[in-house]
Amino acid sequence: MQITPDFIALFTDFGVGSHYVGQLKARLYGEGVTQQIIDLCADAPIYDSRASAYLLASFLEYLPKHTVIIAVVDPGVGSDRRALLTKCDGHWLIGPDNGLLAVAINYAKEVHLQTIQFKVKPKHCTFHGRDIFAPAAALLCNGQDVPGDEVDKMTVVGADWPNDLFQIIYIDHYGNAVSGVAGDTLMFSQRIKVNDIEIPHAKTFSAVEPGSCFWYVNANNLVEVAVNCGMASKQLKLAIGSEFEVI
Template identity: 45%
Template structure:
């Protein structure tokens, strides 16, 4: 399977062109649009969402990630193999969180170039053919293995909002763990308690919970947390003991 993770949106021609390029190169491959509204031109915050979503899916899949504000510039086109999953995209931070959270990692620089390479659409012209060939198991793409970017200072988890979903819930870049259970979350000047799910709190009440991807998520029962609490992508938070 080839999983698409982009900031292209559902309107306009870009997502369709990307899918067409994949199907032309690998007609038998299943192409799944995993997410098309990643934070626009924001590979940092998008990277934590990509890492969480990819963990839910089986190894040997190929993830085509394109959040690429520096397209046509100096950033490298790369391939990452992390715990059996393949990732193709720009070396601009988008793949970094996948790498720092993985146990086994290898990086390659993409040296291959197509006959037609537009300056502004590497997703279609460069990344899609490489992803398709990896999905087919072919090796007719020039790749050079290298050490990858310096990730010594890249946060494994991010205590900040990385995505606002359709319901107005604020998904963060922090993986839930036992160390946070029972604690309050402080964000936007508010103390937000933990709950298991929406039905555990009163209508209109804010809470945080472990979402289906394993991330800490802030929500309001029957409300839009982003609007009620004034949250946006990049809003930071911290945990504290209840009543502290």
């Protein structure tokens, strides 16, 4: 018997409260989906499929098994980049072939990968989340196959990206700056150097004085720069794309 997804999670740069996420959900329910839909992330780095790819990959270990993730960070929407469906170690991922799925694919032990090829012609060709990815997810949820061709994972955009990205990939609501570096890559004795400031390790926020900056391994196993009770992004002038050294 074919396994159907238990949940759908949405990962986008659509922005919150805007109608894009809502229309995508409406389409899913309209296609007969009965699974719960989770807003996993609506503020992924805008237009930045590479930074988003590292963020997306960091969530997978902490999602329930058999989740299908619709991922859309897609500055090239409307062009002829491929639409992809992949199953990585038990999770399905659906999204554009622009690198967004690449880090998850690169990390996974077991990967199945195909294109999504619908014969339907959307009237307006700019909202692939609603008009291509959502119907594909609905097919999976309804236990059906998604039409498409098998893909060699070495041909995916981002197949050659490194496991660790020594950049800031996300600034959260508290001003914490998340990097694309796995927690296991650094030793606690190492420091991060960014904008000429050297940042030591600490285990948690409460381990340093209010106002002090530190790096730690966050709850998704990524290296994160933070300030206890402060805004690291402002205090250290960090933005998505800021590069750093490890010393």
